[in-house]
Amino acid sequence: MRLATWNVNSLRARMPRVDEWLLDVQPDVVCMQETKLAEDAFPTEHFAEMGYESVHHGQGQWNGVAILSKVGLVNPVRNFADGQPLDAEARLVTATCGGIRVSSVYVPNGRELDNDHYQYKLAWMKRLIDHLNADTSSSDAVIVTGDYNIAPEDIDVYNPADFIGATHVSEAERQVLRDLESWGMVDVFRQHHPDDKLFSWWDYRAGGFNQNKGMRIDLIMATSSVAAKSRWTIVDRQARKGEKPSDHAPVLVDIDV
DNA sequence: ATGGTCGTTGCACGA
Numbered sequence: 381m382r383l384a385t386w387n388v389n390s391l392r393a394r395m396p397r398v399d400e401w402l403l404d405v406q407p408d409v410v411c412m413q414e415t416k417l418a419e420d421a422f423p424t425e426h427f428a429e430m431g432y433e434s435v436h437h438g439q440g441q442w443n444g445v446a447i448l449s450k451v452g453l454v455n456p457v458r459n460f461a462d463g464q465p466l467d468a469e470a471r472l473v474t475a476t477c478g479g480i481r482v483s484s485v486y487v488p489n490g491r492e493l494d495n496d497h498y499q500y501k502l503a504w505m506k507r508l509i510d511h512l513n514a515d516t517s518s519s520d521a522v523i524v525t526g527d528y529n530i531a532p533e534d535i536d537v538y539n540p541a542d543f544i545g546a547t548h549v550s551e552a553e554r555q556v557l558r559d560l561e562s563w564g565m566v567d568v569f570r571q572h573h574p575d576d577k578l579f580s581w582w583d584y585r586a587g588g589f590n591q592n593k594g595m596r597i598d599l600i601m602a603t604s605s606v607a608a609k610s611r612w613t614i615v616d617r618q619a620r621k622g623e624k625p626s627d628h629a630p631v632l633v634d635i636d637v
Numbered sequence: 638a639t640g641g642t643c644g645t646t647g648c649a650c651g652a
């Protein structure tokens with residue numbers, strides 16, 4: 381099974397690149413973030429014609445997450461499943477694909493450390509664990525992948541000195557990611573590439589991609605049973621090049637099934 | 638050099 385995560389930064393703006401990429405890469409499961417589409421504006425029929433079942437959790441101009449699957453898509457759940465009042469923003473969707481419980485996540489950005497949005501981000505990550513406890517178990521085959529807006533370690537940013545006092549690298553953010561690992565999740569890319577400094581996002585501004593000023597914030601987190609069956613993982617930098625790219629590159633993993 | 642671009646929407650804001 382080939383699974384990918386990609387923050388497309390507006391599916392409407394990205395459709396030509398998404399179509400081209402699906403045909404080229406032939407993923408079985410795709411987790412998308414920032415579709416920026418209303419619930420009903422998702423091109424369900426178009427993806428069906430390309431062989432994908434899909435589920436979308438959208439809200440309109442911001443956020444929006446989706447899962448595409450060629451290996452079945454059952455028991456979809458939009459939003460958190462922990463029984464608490466629903467998140468007002470469309471940042472989480474879950475479905476079982478090919479026997480794996482898959483979630484597509486768009487973790488809040490955080491903006492600045494003293495911004496209310498940063499507290500929302502930390503609370504959101506804590507709540508993700510409540511969701512997992514309600515929806516599944518760490519002994520199951522589970523993947524939670526998407527734009528975490530957290531660089532797990534200093535190796536995951538181009539120049540750690542430039543990020544002092546910034547979000548994405550703060551100790552509290554890294555701690556909630558470690559809490560997810562304590563729950564039972566493995567960072568699949570880092571497992572296969574312990575020393576590689578490879579990024580998944582580069583700012584559109586100031587030639588960020590050409591200068592490789594990026595961060596690795598798009599993560600494939602998997603329970604140990606899935607991680608053990610993962611064979612190969614890459615960042616698809618090709619998708620960040622060319623006409624009208626997203627500011628994120630897809631991250632791929634191939635899993636033995 | 639505290640900028641820069643792109644996406645939304647609508648002439649500002651989020652990333």
